[in-house]
Amino acid sequence: MTRSEFEQIAAQLRQKVLKTGLDFFGNREDAEDAAQDTMVQLWRYLEHIDAERNVEALAVRVAKNCCVSIYRKRQPVTPLLEGQGEASPQEQLEAKDTQRMLDETLSLLKPRERQLFDMRALMGLSIDEITQQTGIAKPSVTAMVSAARKKVFTELKRRMKQ
Numbered sequence: 001m002t003r004s005e006f007e008q009i010a011a012q013l014r015q016k017v018l019k020t021g022l023d024f025f026g027n028r029e030d031a032e033d034a035a036q037d038t039m040v041q042l043w044r045y046l047e048h049i050d051a052e053r054n055v056e057a058l059a060v061r062v063a064k065n066c067c068v069s070i071y072r073k074r075q076p077v078t079p080l081l082e083g084q085g086e087a088s089p090q091e092q093l094e095a096k097d098t099q100r101m102l103d104e105t106l107s108l109l110k111p112r113e114r115q116l117f118d119m120r121a122l123m124g125l126s127i128d129e130i131t132q133q134t135g136i137a138k139p140s141v142t143a144m145v146s147a148a149r150k151k152v153f154t155e156l157k158r159r160m161k162q
Contacts, residue, residue: 006043038063
């Protein structure tokens, strides 16, 4: 999809994703945040979006994933421990360190690996959908996503041992 094609349908897409956010959160402020995040993600992967496909369906799916992501970010850093009340400051600090390590690890991926990893893990796209959006053969997408996951897990294990 070209930038001009996207700009022509952006207002219509924004209304769809805003409605998705309103349905999810029930308030306009959070829905606006989700709509903004969705539009940024769509813009970021613009060249990989096939204009022939149902772009609205993709936008709604990305919006749902953004809503879930925003919701999760607003939850306590660590879940309540079963039967132990709130997480201790030590547990919260460990959770923050783990998130920092994850962010640093993801930054080590090559751009194409990171793109495919994000499409699969963050956007929640299936391998078939990634194949359609990127034009990369399904076996290649599967292999690259698997390799990226393996790199992430291997690096996280290495960092956890330090």
